Amino acid sequence: MATETRTFDIIIIGAGPAGLAAGLYAGRNMENAVLVESKAPGGQLLNTELVEDYPGIKSILGGDLAAAMLDQALSFGAEIVPGEVTRIHVAKDGVKTVETTEGTLRAPAVIITAGGNPRKLGIPGEEEFAGRGVSYCAVCDGAFFRDVPLAVIGGGDAALEEGAFLTRYASRVSIIHRRDQFRAQGLLVDEARRNPKVDFIMDTVVDSIGGNDKVQSLALRNLSSGEQSTLDVGGAFIFVGFIPNTELVDMHIDHDKSGYYITDPFTMMTSVPGIFAAGDVRSQLTRQITTAVGDATTATIAASKWVEEWRRNRQDTAAMLADDMISGAV
Ligand SMILES: Cc1cc2nc3c(=O)[nH]c(=O)nc-3n(C[C@H](O)[C@H](O)[C@H](O)COP(=O)(O)OP(=O)(O)OC[C@H]3O[C@@H](n4cnc5c(N)ncnc54)[C@H](O)[C@@H]3O)c2cc1C
Numbered sequence: 001m002a003t004e005t006r007t008f009d010i011i012i013i014g015a016g017p018a019g020l021a022a023g024l025y026a027g028r029n030m031e032n033a034v035l036v037e038s039k040a041p042g043g044q045l046l047n048t049e050l051v052e053d054y055p056g057i058k059s060i061l062g063g064d065l066a067a068a069m070l071d072q073a074l075s076f077g078a079e080i081v082p083g084e085v086t087r088i089h090v091a092k093d094g095v096k097t098v099e100t101t102e103g104t105l106r107a108p109a110v111i112i113t114a115g116g117n118p119r120k121l122g123i124p125g126e127e128e129f130a131g132r133g134v135s136y137c138a139v140c141d142g143a144f145f146r147d148v149p150l151a152v153i154g155g156g157d158a159a160l161e162e163g164a165f166l167t168r169y170a171s172r173v174s175i176i177h178r179r180d181q182f183r184a185q186g187l188l189v190d191e192a193r194r195n196p197k198v199d200f201i202m203d204t205v206v207d208s209i210g211g212n213d214k215v216q217s218l219a220l221r222n223l224s225s226g227e228q229s230t231l232d233v234g235g236a237f238i239f240v241g242f243i244p245n246t247e248l249v250d251m252h253i254d255h256d257k258s259g260y261y262i263t264d265p266f267t268m269m270t271s272v273p274g275i276f277a278a279g280d281v282r283s284q285l286t287r288q289i290t291t292a293v294g295d296a297t298t299a300t301i302a303a304s305k306w307v308e309e310w311r312r313n314r315q316d317t318a319a320m321l322a323d324d325m326i327s328g329a330v
Contacts, residue, residue: 008034008107009307011098013085016043018113018279020069021293023078025300036100038084042066043115049131054289088249094274094310108274108310109303113296114245115280121238125209133215133235138162147171148234151218153206155179158239160188167197174231176201178223209236244281256283267302268295276303
């Protein structure tokens with residue numbers, strides 16, 4: 001483990017699409033910045049089969065898009081250091097100390113692009129068929145499932161909204177929920193009830209996901225009667241929550257009820273001065289690659305301006321203190 005503390009102007013936490021876009025802008029604008037990544041650069045792109053909604057690229061494997069983003073950021077001089085960020089301390093003077101498993105870094109500005117992960121059901125077949133019929137994102141993958149029956153698993157707003165969205169493509173959408181009432185807003189439930197392509201399977205859990213090379217069926221169990229059944233589907237969309245990686249800072253940062261950071265829309269700054277957030281950690285309408293890189297662009301430019309301002313204020317304060325000392329006020 002390195003013991004030396006390195007100092008930068010901007011530390012970017014996570015090298016998914018948002019972090020790599022921040023690294024690209026920071027490198028190209030000659031910022032004194034660094035990215036810290038605990039795994040392989042690319043984030044959720046590394047779990048994504050095909051991306052068809054990134055402007056300018058008709059169709060690309062998630063892994064190839066990640067490699068291209070990494071290559072571009074490195075070509076402009078972005079520095080990526082390995083390590084998991086375990087804690088961020090904020091000092092009174094605004095300097096942030098970022099502790100990682102590989103050493104300590106310091107900077108006045110931090111951009112958190114640590115993303116998050118969809119909550120999993122943890123049932124047999126879920127991992128095996130991920131990207132082959134099991135999906136956690138309707139906007140991303142819905143278009144791959146035209147004229148086939150789909151299942152949506154979950155009972156919150158995301159399940160109902162994404163289920164309705166999937167009816168654009170699917171021949172039928174069965175929403176499977178383990179309770180007999182939805183947690184989702186009544187309006188969304190009413191809309192789904194009116195949709196002729198949607199049916200509901202309540203009080204029921206999915207015990208396993210089956211198929212050959214792609215998803216073909218779900219094994220269901222009714223929680224009241226214990227009755228078991230099989231549902232034939234071409235895909236299973238799981239919406240049982242998303243866990244944002246927003247537990248790193250040692251002080252309160254304003255967040256929404258699901259734990260996502262609330263940011264200033266103009267700068268992407270959180271409620272803590274000098275801490276910015278971009279991508280899937282941020283409270284917003286949707287979580288996409290395009291929104292992640294857009295947020296990161298804004299956050300990096302705003303962080304750079306913030307650091308300049310912070311430095312100027314420090315110099316002014318130091319100059320004022322020096323004047324006071326000369327005049328005997330201190
Ligand atoms: C299966 C799947 C398919 C998808 N398909 C599409 C699609 O087709 N189109 C689309 O637009 N979107 C798609 N998405 C959504 C898209 O991938 C995300 O919106 C996007 O990756 C968010 O980027 P991000 O950089 O904010 O976060 P992430 O991609 O989650 O990257 C965060 C990075 O931070 C790192 N990290 C986390 N914690 C730490 C820590 N403590 N220390 C250091 N590093 C850390 C992680 O290892 C990761 O590399 C898909 C998502 C999934 C799961």
